[in-house]
Amino acid sequence: MSVRVRFAPSPTGQVHIGNIRAAIFNWLFARHEGGSFLLRIEDTDLERSTPEAIATLLEVMEWLGLAFDEKPPLYQTSQVQKHLAAAERLLAAGDAYRDAKGGGGEAIVFRIPFAAERIPGVSSVGTVDVPVHPEIPVQVNGKGVDYAGISKKGTPAPGGCCLAGCLDLQVLDAAEQVLFTLAGKEDAILRDGAEFSVPGAAILRFTRRVISYHDEVKGDMSKPLDSMRDVVIVRSDGSPVFHLANVVDDITQGITHIIRGDDHVENTFRHIMLFSCLGAVVPTYAHLPMIVNAAGKPYSKRDGDAFVGDFRDNGFVADALFNYLSLLGWSPGDDREKMSRQELTAAFSLSRVLHASAQMDIQKLTNLNGQYIAEMPADEFLAVSRDWLKRYPWVSAVSDSQLQAVCALMQSRVKRFADLEQWSYFFVDVPEYDEKVCVKQLKDPAVRAALQAISALFAALPDFAAAGIESAIQAACDQAGLAHGKLNQPLRAAVTGSGVGAGIYETVELLGRERSLARLKIALERY
Incomplete structure (x- = not known):
């Protein structure tokens, strides 16, 4: 099957460099593999995903040269009926249930399958004992197992998991006498809604199962089912939740590889289950390292320019920003730092995406931008400079011959087109003295x-x-x-x-x- 990847932003205004870097990596992978790069606009947040926000996204992608295939893009709002139909399929198969929350309407909740071995990557790792606080009864029902763990101070600490997390569950007292056994009661709980309350428990003994997958960037990943809860997939107001919508849309678009930020790693375990329960092939996953500041914290507007529009407005060249973000968390395997799109495409592979967080270095980007500006054809630099300078009042008296002479002298020294503001001394009678x-x-x-x-x-x-x-x-x-x-x-x-x-x-x-x-x-x- 040909590679099919997608960029699936939720446009709410400005486009963060972390999001656009994910788009760049998807684009490079698709072009390297001769596959398709698709755009999906997750616009279900109607208050924030305004036409203006969507227009900003499309404009940024065009500026960076991120052409996508199969136009027009898929809008998530156009898929709502497919999302709801998928939820009904899950209900019919017993992989979801309805649940009233806080006296409101009924939500639809995805049930982590009790017969979890039918999910790719699920395996048993042996029997475990989990101590619980005896003052809080253990509750067992179709929504899961609820109990209180024991804090370091010996006080009750909230705990619980999905029912599938406690295969072969036995609830024991302090003397290890069996107070409750799950075996034989599964149907009554899952089909008939039976519930059990077990007081005086001290130990939960069960077979631990884990779900595992191989991440093309992070390596082998796994998560115990007893650390997971069932998850809402349709809200009580009838609107699909991200988890369901995301998976159904990936199925609709035939996505083979999902390349996204590592803040989605936790979602992936549930998404694998949803793909399987909907009868779809699970895509290959690759989670990209976070972009951080010098202190190792997530890079944000507080650290400087953080949105693509900021860099464009400050005179960065699209090819330079594309080049820099391509190397932010990925390496071609040699010392190259200035690479054309053709070179980046030829060299790109997920195996060379770095595991560690990628630190944003604005000075390095600025110097790289200066290299791109220095290599511009003189007539192109002159045209861009002339357009850029229109924003300054002193440029009205500048003749073409003057500007051409200044451009010829200064081009190799310009790091950003915003630096052209400093050219005023060439054109005014008295400069602004520092x-x-x-x-x-x-x-x-x-x-x-x-x-x-x-x-x-x-x-x-x-x-x-x-x-x-x-x-x-x-x-x-x-x-x-x-x-x-x-x-x-x-x-x-x-x-x-x-x-x-x-x-x-x-x-x-x-x-x-x-x-x-x-x-x-x-x-x-x-x-």
Whole structure:
């Protein structure tokens, strides 16, 4: 069977980088395997999954180049009747039951099958004893086994599990005398609704069964059935719950591999059971490591840009963000960090997804983004820059020739297009001076005297070009007894108001003689 994967977000506004990374990994896997990458929009939260939120999701996917197959996407709200029909099938098969909650209507609850061995991956691991608090009676009914464990202080601690978690259950007192045996009562409990209350219990003895599956990322995973409860699949208001809807939709779309965040690991054990009880083949699972901050906590807006829209709005390139997120929790097996989509697709495999959490490094992403910007064709960089600069008031007076010259000088230094805001000094008459930088660079009397000399030397240059500018600056250094290069940063502060930028000789040439001389005068008078 051909590989079929899906990205199944619940759009509620902005798209978190953790969600879009899951989409990227699904996309890469599908393209590597020659399979299909599907989009399913889980829009059953009608209050939050607004048309605007869905539009934001689709726009983000288009910007990142995450083209999906089999359009239009599957909307979960269109599947509700299939979800409810599946719940009825489970009821008819005895794999679900109706339950009134808190005096409201009846919910439908998925019952973890008592004959659990029919579920792939379920096996027995032997007999276990679980101590219980004798002051609280053990309750046995079709919803499970409820009891009180014993806390470290010896007090009752709430406990319980599904009925399937206690195969061959015996309830014993402190002397290990049998107070209750489940054997022979299963039908009365499951079919007829019989209930039993057993006071004075001290030990639960039963055959422990576990459900196991192989995760393509995390390895072999297992969970004891006695740590599980039956789960609601249709609410009392008649709306399907995530567990049922998710599984039915995966069956509808013929999904073969489910690649998602590891916050869904616990859900997977129940989903495997639902697939089996609905007569479907269980997909292969792969759970991705969480994206964390420097402290190892889940990465969020508090840590900086966390939504795809934030990165786009701050001038990150789609290919750079795609590249970075592809390597956040996955490795090609070598030292490559800058990879094209074609290279990522060719190298991608689930076996190389990392087990540990992936730490977001915004500086690393910023540097990678700078590489992508530096490699842009000059005309593309010019066009993007021109569009980006429209948001700044000072750009209205910028000519095409000016902008083209500045772009040619500055492209290799740009890390994000948001950095273009710092270009204002090329286009305004008086730059916005960084007080701290200027005070530091212009306080030395010898430097100030040398800058005065530079003004005269600049004024006398027959050709105001980088080579002559460099010679004039070196001559001023010689006259003042300063090492060559000693005036570069003070001069930068004086003519740009900043402490960073492109080569100072080329910058001064681009600013022009008149503007450079005027700014030298202003800076020396002000600081």
